[in-house]
Amino acid sequence: MRVERLESEPAYSFGPREPALTVPPGTVVELSTEDCFGGAVRGVDDLPSRVCQFPYLNPVTGPIAVEGAEPGDTVAVHFVDIRPRRDWAVSTTFPHFGALTATHTTAMLHDPLPELVWRYEVDVDRWTCRFHARGSDFSIDLPLDPMHGTVGVAPAAHEVIMSITPGAHGGNMDTPEMRAGTTAYFGVNVDGALISLGDGHCRQGEGEVCGTAVEAAMSTVVVVDLVKGAACPWPRLEDDRYLMSTGTARPLEDAFRISQHDLVGWTGHLLGLDTLDAYQLVSQTGLAPAGNVVDTNYTMLAKIAKDVVGVPAFDGVHDRLRATAARYLAER
Template sequence: MTDVVSYRPDPADLAYTFGGREPVRRVRPGTILELYTEDCFGGRVRTVDDLPSRVCEFPYLNPVTGPFFVEGAEPGDTLAVHFVSITPARDWAVSSTFPHFGALTGTHTTATLHPPLDELVWRYDVDVSAGTVRYQARRGDFSVDLPLDPMHGTAGVAPGAFESRMTIVPDVHGGNMDTPELRAGVTAYFGVNVPGALFALGDGHCRQGDGEVCGTGVEAAMHTVVILDLVKGAGTPTPRLETDAALMSVGSARPLEDAYRMSQHDLVTWSAGLLGLDQLDAYQLISQAGQAPVGNVCDPNYTMLARVDKRYLGPALAYEGVHGRLRATAAGYLAAR
């Protein structure tokens, strides 16, 4: 029988690092987790007058729910995380600009003499039944409904070697990758670095454009259901994603071209192994059939993805077909609700 664990953290239980935290629960592989996650502001930004610089305190930003200790997970294994559903927990969400954060402003590493951007907050009306979020200009009368496309910006496991990383930093353990590809129906794969893997999740977005250009998505608290499973003895050098239609590799680094190279390198070598191809043959295939979705271009590391449709990979089966098995488990769970 499948274990189902419901967990809603109190504010004091939220984590702000991957690694360096005791687990909040121990679960068996195959467990379904019903989770509540807070938005990147910890729920403190509720109106357009709640400027993050006034109501939030660094480094208490981008909280995650967890971590969860997965029984039997050991370094060298892969944690498979299937996203069953992601549903906004409130009928509103927020976004913002920051004086020194985002892709189109001077930052501490790209110092300019130009004045910083204004700090503004946008509040979005969220209509789950209609499947929309409403954008309203702050300095004008324009508004438009955008499609609701819930995702999680931050997910991952503890790094190795006793390391603790802030949740805003994406790297090979996962973290703040901010890719719209991390939506319901996706299975994410993370290499296990410590016993128990220590999985955590947060930073829900009602939607986000590629790149998260201003530095924030449509930030929202979420009710999210995931299934955790293990692939024993399978290494995963950088996070990977699988959908019914595609395989994706994630690279996070600075500069952006190194994040691009990381993601492309992993997809080429992964495809070569799955198909039994010479590395240069796989390189040629991905060069002609691949895509490169952008994750974030604002965080301490940038994130790029490399994507290839499964129809170009023939009968190749990733991770012994775990995605298909978890999809079936998810369908049973949803049917029984």
């Protein structure tokens, strides 16, 4: 088991860039990420519109080049461990950002909602983060469920895309399923794939309704791997129970359509079913939670239970990565 440590300068986009680390498939990579505010929002008086500066938002760590990865292949990023690095985290409203507010694209004549910061106390021992209401003395401990909002590869067509924009290359999909134990798959667009990640969340609800999650700097361990010759037109996820397709687009029904279309194709491929048979099976057994409904593109997930599908995806790479992760954790 090869273990590498990744150190990199923060970047704010996905695109062709010099790799910060180049590793063979199967390598465990230890890294750390800053929160989406670059660490500048530390308390309720640090309004993001004052302490942050566009476009220096949502820094990502990387990129990691995977040796041998070429267009036409798929890279796998398995999350071994995601752990908050501080005893606090923050969430905020942000002017003209969020699902229940006018935005720059859902343009309206309203004044922005008030900009507020919530500071959560993070207790890694108890595995909780504590919410305190701003307008009353209500507070509650919420279980930690750490995840990365932003994971992806260099886009196709030589594009350079802001790290806050999700798309077919992954990026800021903001789904709570991107947690330890999950393997994420991305189609490769450039040699090495160039994986970057950031935007750690102590937890988030589906949809990330107010626009930000419980944002935290993370200490994270991944295993990266390579599936040669396997296409993955949109990012896919796998955990021990589910295969998951993602779709990222606007309007939200297009994100839904992409994710379901991909899951129908994937299920049909794995089970040798006709398209319409796969459509039927997914229709009766699938789950369809929102990822984000706030970013420049929205993300929906389409999930099917692995006990319905019954055959391994991507040649069983998830199980192998789980084994590597277990070995790493045992030896650490």
